[in-house]
Every structure is written in structure tokens, then in C-alpha cells.
Amino acid sequence: MTEIDKNTEQKILDAARKVFTRQGFAAARMDDIAQEAGINRALLHYYFRSKQKLFDVIFAENMGNFYSSFVSILGSDADLETKIRSLVHAEIDMLLKNQDLPLFIISEASRNPEMMIAQMAHVPVRQFMIQFVQLINSEAAKGNIKAINPIHLLMHIMSLCIFPFVGRPVFMHVTGTDMSGFENLMEERKNIIADSVIQLIKK
Amino acid sequence: MTEIDKNTEQKILDAARKVFTRQGFAAARMDDIAQEAGINRALLHYYFRSKQKLFDVIFAENMGNFYSSFVSILGSDADLETKIRSLVHAEIDMLLKNQDLPLFIISEASRNPEMMIAQMAHVPVRQFMIQFVQLINSEAAKGNIKAINPIHLLMHIMSLCIFPFVGRPVFMHVTGTDMSGFENLMEERKNIIADSVIQLIKK
DNA sequence: GTCTATATTCAGATAGAC
DNA sequence: GTCTATCTGAATATAGAC
Numbered sequence: 001m002t003e004i005d006k007n008t009e010q011k012i013l014d015a016a017r018k019v020f021t022r023q024g025f026a027a028a029r030m031d032d033i034a035q036e037a038g039i040n041r042a043l044l045h046y047y048f049r050s051k052q053k054l055f056d057v058i059f060a061e062n063m064g065n066f067y068s069s070f071v072s073i074l075g076s077d078a079d080l081e082t083k084i085r086s087l088v089h090a091e092i093d094m095l096l097k098n099q100d101l102p103l104f105i106i107s108e109a110s111r112n113p114e115m116m117i118a119q120m121a122h123v124p125v126r127q128f129m130i131q132f133v134q135l136i137n138s139e140a141a142k143g144n145i146k147a148i149n150p151i152h153l154l155m156h157i158m159s160l161c162i163f164p165f166v167g168r169p170v171f172m173h174v175t176g177t178d179m180s181g182f183e184n185l186m187e188e189r190k191n192i193i194a195d196s197v198i199q200l201i202k203k
Numbered sequence: 204m205t206e207i208d209k210n211t212e213q214k215i216l217d218a219a220r221k222v223f224t225r226q227g228f229a230a231a232r233m234d235d236i237a238q239e240a241g242i243n244r245a246l247l248h249y250y251f252r253s254k255q256k257l258f259d260v261i262f263a264e265n266m267g268n269f270y271s272s273f274v275s276i277l278g279s280d281a282d283l284e285t286k287i288r289s290l291v292h293a294e295i296d297m298l299l300k301n302q303d304l305p306l307f308i309i310s311e312a313s314r315n316p317e318m319m320i321a322q323m324a325h326v327p328v329r330q331f332m333i334q335f336v337q338l339i340n341s342e343a344a345k346g347n348i349k350a351i352n353p354i355h356l357l358m359h360i361m362s363l364c365i366f367p368f369v370g371r372p373v374f375m376h377v378t379g380t381d382m383s384g385f386e387n388l389m390e391e392r393k394n395i396i397a398d399s400v401i402q403l404i405k406k
Numbered sequence: 407g408t409c410t411a412t413a414t415t416c417a418g419a420t421a422g423a424c
Numbered sequence: 425g426t427c428t429a430t431c432t433g434a435a436t437a438t439a440g441a442c
Contacts, residue, residue, distance in 0.1 A: 008425075024229070024310070024314075026227070027229035029418095030417070030418060030419090031418095039427090040426080040427065040428085041418080041419085042419085042420080042421095042426075042427065042428080042429095043425075043426060043427080045418080045420075046425075046426080049419090050418080050419075051417090051419090103310060103313060106306065106369055106370055106372075106373060107227070107306060109372045109373050110306060111226065111227075111230060113372050116372065116373065116376065120376060129377055129378065149395075151378060151388070152388075152392065152395050155366075155392075156363060158366065158370070159362045159363050159367065160362050160363065162362075163358075163362035163365060163369070164358055164362065166309055166366070167309055167361070167365070168313075169309075169312045169313050169319065170309060170319065171358075173316070173319065173323060174323070174329060174332055175354065185354070185355075188355075189355065189358075192352075192355050196359065199402070199403060200399055200402060211407075211408090232434095232435070232436095233435070233436065233437090234436095242408075242409090243408080243409065243410085244435090244436080244437085245408075245409065245410080245437085245438080246408060246409080248436080248437060249408080250407095252437090253436080253437075254435090254436065254437090
């Protein structure tokens with residue numbers, strides 16, 4: 001579907017996603033979204049009534065995308081090492097395609113925790129966490145891995161995968177890297193992170 | 204400058220630091236800062252002319268605080284393991300006292316990279332990075348640790364230390380933890396992170 | 407230096423023509 | 425459905441009294 005074929009609602013949503021995800025709610029301007037969509041402000045209001053309502057749609061969408069990509073992996077019948085490797089790869093792949101997503105979710109969640117909590121209700125993230133904890137505990141009980149607090153392990157994985165994207169601007173400047181250098185590094189990091197995590201739990 | 208000037212100026216700076224660091228530039232209101240300082244808006248402008256100029260002062264201050272706490276550690280004559288342990292402890296101690304700092308710096312840097320770059324010039328972060336890279340490379344050359352890309356190692360350390368604070372609201376909700384539970388976990392994490400990092404480089 | 411009152415600017419939202 | 429023009433409200437900034 002080309003840009004012109006899309007109906008107006010879709011053009012608005014695409015534009016809003018782009019602007020809100022980059023700028024956040026407070027800094028985003030309805031006019032930026034309108035220009036990005038190639039229409040005028042009035043039409044935004046005609047379709048979505050208010051900035052807040054339009055934002056809510058985008059936030060829910062982004063929240064869903066952020067978690068959906070890797071929730072299914074734990075349920076497979078692969079061994080733990082494979083699961084961890086897939087998890088890390090899936091997450092970094094998703095982040096490479098949606099680089100502004102984590103900072104968006106995190107900053108909007110900080111500024112408005114109630115909204116985040118409301119949206120979390122529609123996403124199986126808690127279930128994911130429980131599944132993860134059980135998996136690690138049972139592997140440890142079976143003696144397949146070292147005993148480790150699953151919460152710390154999960155925090156390790158999330159931190160290692162997500163943080164570089166959140167801190168990207170600072171990181172790129174400090175190391176003197178450009179976008180493609182950064183992306184190459186993250187490609188490399190898929191295996192480095194997986195290896196690191198696996199090394200930590202291996203007996 | 205009289206004693207009373209200093210008091211008011213200091214009250215404004217304290218209030219501005221609190222509000223800007225929590226809310227970010229776009230969401231912060233001059234009136235919030237005035238109320239927090241116990242004065243009125245006009246006086247803010249009398250002292251700092253504009254919101255932007257007041258913000259610049261706070262941003263520079265925060266940027267300085269963020270990096271100054273651990274830059275000195277690398278220069279000591281302790282062994283590598285001790286240095287890494289001190290680095291992690293110092294950084295997490297600093298973050299426990301300034302929990303909003305990393306998200307503030309990261310989001311403002313994303314929205315306005317030029318400002319971040321300008322402020323970076325006054326902070327020895329690049330020098331810190333070079334020092335770190337040399338340290339790791341020389342230890343590897345001496346055969347004291349495994350060969351590892353120092354950039355990835357540094358990214359590991361930074362990610363593990365900083366990310367939990369950035370993602371704290373989401374994390375607290377997902378795990379059902381409250382503030383004191385979170386802080387206990389981060390206390391625990393000081394050693395867990397240091398142990399993990401050291402394990403990764405040990406031969 | 408500090409305040410109240412006011413001006414200015416800007417962005418979200420609406421009215422009404424087509 | 426889409427536009428131009430306009431209203432409203434909020435937030436930054438200034439003027440001027442004390």
C-alpha cells in the first residue's frame with residue numbers, strides 16, 4: 001500500500017506514531033503530526049477529538065509492540081540456552097527496527113504511571129515474567145544451571161539489550177560512532193549478550 | 204551579591220533542579236518551579252530571564268554530577284577487579300541518591316543532541332572512556348584477563364548499573380515491588396553486577 | 407528584590423464554508 | 425471529509441508599583 005492509497009486515518013496514525021514516539025507527549029505538537037501526515041490540524045481533531053486520545057492509541061500500540069515480539073519464545077520446547085539466545089536476538093532485532101520505542105515507553109511511563117499501568121493490563125508481560133521465573137527455578141532445581149535469582153537474571157538481560165538504545169545519543173557521541181557504526185555494534189552484541197548471560201548461569 | 208540574593212537564587216536552583224529533573228524541559232512549568240521555591244513566576248524571570256536559561260544551568264549541573272562520581276576511580280593504583288567493583292558501587296550509590304538523573308539526561312539528550320554535546324565538552328567523559336579502553340587492553344595484553352572488546356565491556360557495566368533506574372516505574376509495576384523493595388534490590392545488585400562482570404573477564 | 411497585573415505567544419480545539 | 429478562520433486557554437515573559 002503506497003502513501004497515497006492509505007486512508008486518512010491510517011496516515012494520521014502513522015504520522016502520530018512517528019512524532020509521539022520521537023518527541024514524547026509533552027514535546028509533540030499537533031501541527032507536527034498534521035504536517036507529517038500531509039493534512040491540517042482540524043482534521044486530526046475530526047478523527048481523534050483530542051491530542052490525548054490520539055496519544056492513547058499510539059501508546060497502547062507501542063506498548064503492545066514492545067512486548068509481543070518475545071513473549072512467545074519462552075513457551076517453546078527448546079532448551080534454556082536456545083531460549084535465551086532467541087530472546088536476546090528477537091529483542092534486539094525488534095529494537096533495531098524501533099529504536100525510539102524503549103525511551104518512549106519509559107519516559108511516558110515515568111511521567112504518567114497510571115496510564116502505563118492501565119495499558120499493561122492488556123499485555124501479557126506479567127505472565128511472561130512468571131513463566132521466566134518458573135523456567136529458571138526449575139532448571140536450577142534440576143541442576144542444569146547455577147542457582148540464581150531469576151529477577152536479577154531477567155534484569156541483566158533486559159538491561160543489556162535495551163539500555164544501549166535508550167542511551168544511544170549519548171553513547172554515539174562519547175564513542176564517536178555514527179548510526180551505522182552503532183547498528184553494527186548492536187548486531188555484534190546479539191551474540192555477545194547471549195554468550196555473557198549463558199556463561200553466567202552455566203555450571 | 205547579598206546574602207538574600209544567594210538565598211533566593213539558591214532556592215530557585217533547588218526547585219528548578221527538582222522539577223526539571225523529574226519532568227523534563229517540555230513538561231516542566233515555570234509555575235511549578237516558582238511554587239516549589241515558595242516565590243512567584245516573575246521572580247524566576249528576574250533571576251534567570253527565561254525558562255531555557257534556567258534549564259541550561261540545571262542541565263549542566265546534572266551532567267556534571269552524573270559523570271564526576273566515578274571518573275577518578277580508574278586512576279587509582281588498585282587492581283582491575285577492585286576498580287570494577289568500586290566503579291559499580293560508586294555508580295549505583297550515586298544513582299540511588301539521584302534516581303531521576305539518568306532518564307533526565309538521556310531524554311533531554313535525545314530531544315536536543317546539540318545541547319548534550321555542548322555540555323559534554325565540559326565533562327571528562329571522553330577521557331574516562333579512553334582510560335578505560337587502555338586499562339582493559341593492557342590487562343588483556345598482560346594475560347590477566349580474557350581478550351574482550353572494551354567498548355562492549357563498558358556497555359555491559361553501564362547497562363547493568365543504569366538501566367534499572369531508567370526503567371524503574373515499569374519494573375516496579377511488573378514485579379509488584381515498592382520503592383524500598385526496589386532500593387534493597389539495587390543494594391543487592393551492587394555485588395551481583397560486580398561479580399557478573401568480573402566473571403566475564405576472568406580467565 | 408519581590409510582588410500583582412498584564413501582555414504575548416503558542417498550541418489545542420471548534421465553527422462553519424465547501 | 426477537508427479546509428480556512430477563529431476561539432480559548434495555558435504558559436512564558438514583561439511592566440510597573442512598592
